[in-house]
Amino acid sequence: MxxxxxxxxxxxxxxxxxxxxxxxxxxxxxxxxxxxxxxxxxxxxxxxxxxxxxxxxxxxxxxxxxxxxxxxxxxxxxxTHEVISASKLDFTPVAEMDRKAIPYLFPSRYCQSDRLGRLAWDLFGKIPNPYEKVIAIVDWIHANVEYLRGSTNSETSAYDTVTQRTGVCRDFAHLGISLCRALNIPSRYFSGYAYHLQPPDFHACFESYIGGRWLVFDATRLAPLNGLVRIGTGRDAADAAVASCFGRVELVSMQVDCQLAPDQKFTPLERKQLGRKGISLEAHSNVTPTN
Known part of the structure; x- marks a missing residue:
């Protein structure tokens, strides 16, 4: 696409x-x-x-x-993206994980998974399938945290979001990452351009490492998962900030846009359409990409 x-x-x-x-x-x-x-x-x-x-x-x-x-x-x-059945996504023990996924198990500045461990295990610890576990986390965040523009700032962490129960895409992503890491599921921050996002803006969601693959999740449900263009990846927003200023620089205006190229046809894949299937935004040699 x-x-x-x-x-x-x-x-x-x-x-x-x-x-x-x-x-x-x-x-x-x-x-x-x-x-x-x-x-x-x-x-x-x-x-x-x-x-x-x-x-x-x-x-x-x-x-x-x-x-x-x-x-x-x-x-x-x-x-490109790949649609993968949840039945093919087994839990990967820490001892068998790709070493590159290990850093995304640890707590980070905005994702205090060590402080949210009890909540994560109480709510989701009994779900055996790792993909279903992350889906339950995403659904819980969507149902229990209100998306409210201007309700948080650059210092808001996942722990704050659980307490305040309001946030924007950045906060939804941080909370999802934290709850997943608390359950030993490596998860990372994703920033990008998003097709169909209203109003247009830079968007944040997260990816979790399940069955040897990075799958993308978005608790805000504001944009289709196959309409994302990746900009940044990191432990949290500190690694993927749109702008970091050293001195005195003030943003006075910002316009962001993501459109479909004229010769393309788009079928959105959202939570309801996917069912028990996940989306990976990384190509894999053993799977044929879906455009």
């Missing part, structure tokens, strides 16, 4: 500062960048980089003496 994604950010700058942006679509086994363009107006020095053993693409730019900056990113991205 081919998507047209874009991000437009406008900043004011009080004094020379540095910005690290994470708005580029990833290049990975499930995504191919067909074309893209990144512009800074007025022009300032910048560099693109990828961290070791990671796929998120960052841009570091120096504002210099500029008092205002406009960032524009446009890309055409070919995405």
């Amino acid at each position: 081919r998507f047209l994604v874009s991000g437009h950010l406008e900043y004011t700058v009080a004094f020379p500062s540095t910005l690290i942006l994470n708005i580029h679509a990833q290049r990975n086994s499930g995504q191919t960048i067909l074309d893209e363009k990144f512009e800074v107006t007025p022009y300032v020095k910048f560099e693109e980089f990828v961290l070791e053993n990671a796929s998120s693409r960052f841009v570091r730019l120096e504002t210099g003496k500029k008092k205002a900056l406009t960032i524009d990113y446009h890309a055409t991205v070919e995405c």
Whole structure:
């Protein structure tokens, strides 16, 4: 499936500062960048980089003496996904997990799985199938946490969300990750562009490692799972922030868009349509991708 994604950010700058942006679509086994363009107006020095053993693409730019900056990113991205039956997704013991999944078992800044262990085991510990366990977590979050824009801030953690019972996509993702990790299911944060998301914005959800595969889940149910274009992956939002500012830089305007390419036809796959099937956004050599 081919998507047209874009991000437009406008900043004011009080004094020379540095910005690290994470708005580029990833290049990975499930995504191919067909074309893209990144512009800074007025022009300032910048560099693109990828961290070791990671796929998120960052841009570091120096504002210099500029008092205002406009960032524009446009890309055409070919995405694939795979639909996998829950019956094929067995629990993977920690002793047998891929080493790359191990870091996503540990508590992190916004995902205090160590503080939510008792709640996780009381609510979901008796569910034997790991995929069904994560689905139960997603359904519980959707039923018990109200999606309310502006109800949280950059300091809100998963523990806060359980207490307040309100949040936005970022908070829903952090809570899902925390409850999964408490049940020994590696889980990671996902940020991206989302087709059909209203209002358009950068979107957050999470992926869990089940049966040797990373499957995507979204407790907000605001966008179809096969309409996601990956930007960032990490332990939590601290690893995949859209922008990290070092100095004094203020965001004054932001527009985000994700559209279907003109020659594409889209059939949304959401919770109801999937039933007992999961979606992986990473290609796998033994499974034929579904476009």
